[in-house]
Amino acid sequence: MFFNSIDFAIFLPVVFIGYWFIVSNSIKGQNILLTLASYLFYGWWDWRFLSLIIFSSLIDYFVGLQLTKQTHSSRRKSFLWLSILVNLGFLGFFKYYNFFVENFITAFSFLGGNIQPNTLNIILPVGISFYTFQTLSYTIDVYKGKLKATEDLFSFLAFVSFFPQLVAGPIERATHLLPQFYKKRTFHYSQAVDGCRQILWGLFKKVVIADQCAQYANEIFNNSGAYTGSTLFMGALFFTFQIYGDFSGYSDIAIGTSRLFGFNLKQNFAFPYFSRNIAEFWRRWHISLSTWFRDYLYIPLGGSRGGMWIKVRNTFIIFIVSGFWHGANWTFVIWGFLNALYFLPLLLTQQNRTYVNVVAQNSSLPSIKELASIFLTFGLTVVAWIFFRAESVWHAWDYLRELFSDSLLSIPEIRPRDLMVMLVIFMFIEWIGRRDQFGIQTILLHKSHFIKGSFYFILAALILIYSNDTNQAFIYFQF
Amino acid sequence: MKKFLINIAVVCCLFFIVDKFAYFILIKEQAQQQDDRLEKILKGAFEKELLVIGSSRAASSIDARLLEQLTGMKTLNMAYRGSHIEFQKDILQFYLDKNSPPKKILLVIDHPFIFQEVPTLTYRDDVLYPYAYDNRINNKLIAKEKHSVASKLFYLLRIHGDQLNINLDKKPMQFPVDSYGFQPLPLKDSNPSKMSFNDVIPYDTAKDLKSRISALENIKEMAMFHDIDLHFIFPPDYGIFHERFYNSFKQDFELDSYIYRYDKKEFKYQQSTYYYDSPHLNKKGAVVFTKELAAYLNN
Numbered sequence: 001m002f003f004n005s006i007d008f009a010i011f012l013p014v015v016f017i018g019y020w021f022i023v024s025n026s027i028k029g030q031n032i033l034l035t036l037a038s039y040l041f042y043g044w045w046d047w048r049f050l051s052l053i054i055f056s057s058l059i060d061y062f063v064g065l066q067l068t069k070q071t072h073s074s075r076r077k078s079f080l081w082l083s084i085l086v087n088l089g090f091l092g093f094f095k096y097y098n099f100f101v102e103n104f105i106t107a108f109s110f111l112g113g114n115i116q117p118n119t120l121n122i123i124l125p126v127g128i129s130f131y132t133f134q135t136l137s138y139t140i141d142v143y144k145g146k147l148k149a150t151e152d153l154f155s156f157l158a159f160v161s162f163f164p165q166l167v168a169g170p171i172e173r174a175t176h177l178l179p180q181f182y183k184k185r186t187f188h189y190s191q192a193v194d195g196c197r198q199i200l201w202g203l204f205k206k207v208v209i210a211d212q213c214a215q216y217a218n219e220i221f222n223n224s225g226a227y228t229g230s231t232l233f234m235g236a237l238f239f240t241f242q243i244y245g246d247f248s249g250y251s252d253i254a255i256g257t258s259r260l261f262g263f264n265l266k267q268n269f270a271f272p273y274f275s276r277n278i279a280e281f282w283r284r285w286h287i288s289l290s291t292w293f294r295d296y297l298y299i300p301l302g303g304s305r306g307g308m309w310i311k312v313r314n315t316f317i318i319f320i321v322s323g324f325w326h327g328a329n330w331t332f333v334i335w336g337f338l339n340a341l342y343f344l345p346l347l348l349t350q351q352n353r354t355y356v357n358v359v360a361q362n363s364s365l366p367s368i369k370e371l372a373s374i375f376l377t378f379g380l381t382v383v384a385w386i387f388f389r390a391e392s393v394w395h396a397w398d399y400l401r402e403l404f405s406d407s408l409l410s411i412p413e414i415r416p417r418d419l420m421v422m423l424v425i426f427m428f429i430e431w432i433g434r435r436d437q438f439g440i441q442t443i444l445l446h447k448s449h450f451i452k453g454s455f456y457f458i459l460a461a462l463i464l465i466y467s468n469d470t471n472q473a474f475i476y477f478q479f
Numbered sequence: 480m481k482k483f484l485i486n487i488a489v490v491c492c493l494f495f496i497v498d499k500f501a502y503f504i505l506i507k508e509q510a511q512q513q514d515d516r517l518e519k520i521l522k523g524a525f526e527k528e529l530l531v532i533g534s535s536r537a538a539s540s541i542d543a544r545l546l547e548q549l550t551g552m553k554t555l556n557m558a559y560r561g562s563h564i565e566f567q568k569d570i571l572q573f574y575l576d577k578n579s580p581p582k583k584i585l586l587v588i589d590h591p592f593i594f595q596e597v598p599t600l601t602y603r604d605d606v607l608y609p610y611a612y613d614n615r616i617n618n619k620l621i622a623k624e625k626h627s628v629a630s631k632l633f634y635l636l637r638i639h640g641d642q643l644n645i646n647l648d649k650k651p652m653q654f655p656v657d658s659y660g661f662q663p664l665p666l667k668d669s670n671p672s673k674m675s676f677n678d679v680i681p682y683d684t685a686k687d688l689k690s691r692i693s694a695l696e697n698i699k700e701m702a703m704f705h706d707i708d709l710h711f712i713f714p715p716d717y718g719i720f721h722e723r724f725y726n727s728f729k730q731d732f733e734l735d736s737y738i739y740r741y742d743k744k745e746f747k748y749q750q751s752t753y754y755y756d757s758p759h760l761n762k763k764g765a766v767v768f769t770k771e772l773a774a775y776l777n778n
Contacts, residue, residue, distance in 0.1 A: 006627060006628060006629055009629075020480060187480045187483070189480075189482055189483050192483050193483070193486075196487075212640065418640070418643070418644075453490075453493070457494065457497060460494065461498075461501075461635050464633060464635040464636050464638075465635055465636075465638045465639065465640055465643065466640050467627070467636070468625075468626065468627075468636060468637075468638070468639050468640075469639055469640050469641075
């Protein structure tokens with residue numbers, strides 16, 4: 001079920017009431033309720049997906065126990081590999097089987113051969129990329145001794161299937177989230193109110209910003225051959241805001257919903273479009289995924305140890321794999337590669353850790369230099385997003401070629417004034433809230449109830465109004 | 480927890496109350512419509528004896544004011560451009576719910592694609608949106624999955640993003656509607672080229688949609704229930720007339736109804752000067768066709 005649906009609007013209060021009024025005195029009760037609710041939430045898409053997540057969870061629960069029981073290092077390694085192969089095997093099959101078959105046939109044909117394609121009609125289980133990485137973090141951390149394996153099955157099942165973040169993240173580490181299932185959660189008023197505020201902001205980003213931008217982005221990308229360069233630029237810009245509003249909006253709803261149940265999830269987006277360089281952008285965009293790759297791929301590959309060549313190699317591997325994680329299409333690989341290219345100069349000049357604080361930390365406005373850096377970084381990401389959105393590499397190439405033609409200087413054929421005003425106001429609010437966990441966390445907090453209430457009412461009203469106009473799925477559900 | 484639940488309840492109640500002010504946005508939206516036929520239909524303001532329903536072919540080919548003068552029957556053209564038969568059925572339903580039933584209905588047939596999915600004929604939910612304050616209209620939009628069920632409770636869910644503007648001017652129409660519902664099409668400098676059915680997608684009965692056929696049958700039932708004479712009108716087309724569709728239609732729907740078709744052999748209907756484009760008469764052609772219809776009705 002979608003977060004912005006009537007089904008979820010009914011589901012959430014029912015689970016909330018059951019959680020805090022029926023099973024609140026028992027940790028086990030809370031965990032069982034969350035597990036069942038999460039399976040109901042997940043099975044709402046397709047009940048067949050449940051078998052996969054339950055099987056994957058049981059395998060990793062079993063592996064965790066064995067990793068604790070076994071003392072022989074080769075046996076422990078075998079169990080770890082079992083977990084990795086099962087999880088990545090499922091992911092590889094459901095997500096990448098057809099991609100590899102088609103590319104193999106293309107390569108074979110290029111060499112003069114002829115094979116009949118044998119692709120399968122595979123449905124990609126929702127959220128498989130996310131919960132797979134989440135459970136892998138558990139087995140890897142248990143193997144490394146960072147975490148003690150749990151014997152509490154329901155805690156573990158609840159951890160894997162936790163519905164707020166099950167289908168599109170944030171990808172939580174077992175070391176951070178699993179221990180929260182061992183303790184009885186108690187209700188905190190301020191945490192719940194903060195959660196509600198974050199849900200409201202997340203819905204605004206998704207329904208009002210992302211879905212409205214999607215209408216224009218889709219029209220322009222789907223008919224890119226018919227538009228001028230300036231219009232194509234608008235299309236890329238709208239997609240840039242669409243993907244941010246969509247994905248960070250979902251994360252906000254996930255984190256806010258978790259707060260209602262007494263859980264703290266980690267921030268997944270830290271205002272990435274205010275980044276001053278690409279390195280900072282990747283510390284602020286989809287933080288849970290980039291840190292996962294850093295800890296479980298980059299560091300085991302050697303990380304920053306070994307010479308510059310090793311660092312460059314590892315960086316490219318991470319970005320390309322990260323691109324590939326998003327989908328079985330060369331466009332995602334090129335998107336990852338492009339980001340690696342952007343990152344390379346910073347790596348070579350050792351400026352990848354230059355900006356670790358918030359931009360304009362102690363002032364209201366950025367300096368001219370900071371503003372220029374923000375715009376440059378933003379421009380680079382807009383170009384990269386073209387590959388992310390395009391149907392194929394050729395589509396992206398044609399799009400870029402027309403975008404950077406003479407017609408870039410013409411007046412765009414599509415320029416929705418209301419939406420553009422809304423985007424400016426949205427980014428203004430995000431700018432004011434850039435030091436917080438989410439845009440409206442502390443905005444107007446010290447003003448009167450009437451002013452705060454009016455502001456929240458306007459947000460809610462816009463959400464309801466714009467929910468009529470479109471029903472776009474969350475982009476990251478397809479990953 | 481108690482404080483949280485009380486606050487949530489208070490906020491929801493306040494929201495529910497303040498939401499009702501959204502009604503005024505919907506009323507403003509209605510007031511901005513150039514075409515106020517549906518508003519009057521919902522208010523029960525009509526006492527017409529002759530109704531014309533259909534799509535743009537009906538809207539532009541039949542001058543309701545002229546028809547009224549020639550037949551002596553109070554006439555309203557209730558056709559909506561680009562609408563298919565399901566929408567036309569719903570408009571007729573809205574009319575009959577609140578207004579006194581007419582004596583005759585002229586249903587203009589979009590031959591030969593009346594029962595098929597074509598991009599030029601849609602369910603004109605955009606016509607209904609400005610009137611969503613009316614529960615019947617909103618219920619219809621819910622049934623069509625254009626509005627959420629929750630819109631029964633919240634007016635905000637009946638509003639669309641493009642309705643949020645402070646401009647109070649009437650929204651312009653490409654082809655204005657007169658007070659009788661007639662939407663005349665202008666004369667063009669260049670005349671439409673003759674289309675043959677080689678140029679048109681071949682008609683295939685296998686593509687007929689059950690919902691469209693049902694809509695036409697519903698119209699027949701409504702006419703029978705209210706004792707209304709139902710006339711199916713085949714308007715002029717600047718191209719080859721699809722005989723096979725006509726014969727099939729006649730066979731299926733002539734019972735308890737009347738069918739009138741233009742005479743394609745008539746010289747006037749072979750003149751491009753009467754046409755705006757292949758399926759539509761211009762205002763000059765509409766006068767000619769309307770007079771013919773009046774003669775048919777008077778006999």
